[in-house]
Amino acid sequence: MPSQRRAKAMSLLVVLAIIVTLYMTSSARQTRTSDFYTKTQEALQVKEYEQAAKQRDADDVGSRLKAAEAAAKKAAEEKGQKYFDSVQGNEKSVAGRVMINQEDGGKKPLQGVATFGGRTRDREAAKNDHETPEEHQVEVELNDILKKSPIIIFSKTFCPHSKQAKHILLDLYNIVPKPYVVELDEHTLGPQLQATLTESTGRRTVPNILVMGKSIGGGDEIVDLHQSGQLDDKLKSLGGARIVEVSLKDSKSNTEMRRRRA
Structure with a gap:
């Protein structure tokens, strides 16, 4: 007799396990198809997309800033070199102003610092x-x-x-x-x-x-x-x-x- 009771108990446990499994599976399916779950997932996806877009924009701005800085530095160096080259053969007038030789052979005061x-x-x-x-x-x-x-x-x-x-x-x-x-x-x-x-x-x-x-x-x-x-x-x-x-x-x-x- 004890063995029959154990067999019934085991059968009952198996049936309960099947019922619980079916219930949980059904609840999960219902949860995934519910409006709350769907909206929550959509909101999370939108937030992730916005964060990714912001990161891309930040990367783009950083790249543009670096490019602008490099261009400004290059322009300043070129301007400084042109000034240095132009001053190499300069002459000074009696007023202490620097004179620059022009292409046509004339001279003009160097606009800038005078004392x-x-x-x-x-x-x-x-x-x-x-x-x-x-x-x-x-x-x-x-x-x-x-x-x-x-x-x-x-x-x-x-x-x-x-x-x-x-x-x-x-x-x-x-x-x-x-x-x-x-x-x-x-x-x-x-x-x-x-x-x-x-x-x-x-x-x-x-x-x-x-x-x-x-x-x-x-x-x-x-x-x-x-x-x-x-x-x-x-x-x-x-x-x-x-x-x-x-x-x-x-x-x-x-x-x-x-x-x-x-």
């Missing part, structure tokens, strides 16, 4: 895109003036400080080449030249004494340099080989200057 009065500035950057004929005329005239002599005295005939500076530089000293004087109140472009000098040297009054295109000041500065016995050294150091001689005309004054220096 006046100890200040470095970019003249071209300060100009408008379209230079007026008057501005061009003033620029040409100023360049012509600066070629007259290593030392330029911008003056006005009625100015006492200008008279004093001219007296010291022209009457008390032998300077070779002789300083060139521009009387702004008599020059046809006087106001425009003075405005340009104000912009370039930072000095709006006269006299304005330029040595090799660099302003060394006005009347007070010339008087101080003369009285301290430093004027000749100042002019020689700034003028270099362009200034052949700077010496006092009066031998007594020469002796006095040497005594002061000692």
Whole structure:
């Protein structure tokens, strides 16, 4: 009898196992075909697709940025090389501006850095895109003036400080080449030249004494340099080989200057 009971129990367990298996299989099929399951799967798929698309976009942006950086670097290197090549055979004018040889054999100022009065500035950057004929005329005239002599005295005939500076530089000293004087109140472009000098040297009054295109000041500065016995050294150091001689005309004054220096 016990063996029959065990056989029935085993049969019952087998039947239960079959029923449970069929139920689970049926439930799984129903779950996969339900709206909730379907929508959940679709949402997961959409999210995965969006993430993949974002990753692709990020990769594309990174590639474009790298390409743009490489192109910018190459362009900068090419521009720098062109500038370097153009400067190799350059000449300097008396105003300290770099001159570039043109293809037609002429020369033009190198637009960019020029030094006046100890200040470095970019003249071209300060100009408008379209230079007026008057501005061009003033620029040409100023360049012509600066070629007259290593030392330029911008003056006005009625100015006492200008008279004093001219007296010291022209009457008390032998300077070779002789300083060139521009009387702004008599020059046809006087106001425009003075405005340009104000912009370039930072000095709006006269006299304005330029040595090799660099302003060394006005009347007070010339008087101080003369009285301290430093004027000749100042002019020689700034003028270099362009200034052949700077010496006092009066031998007594020469002796006095040497005594002061000692």
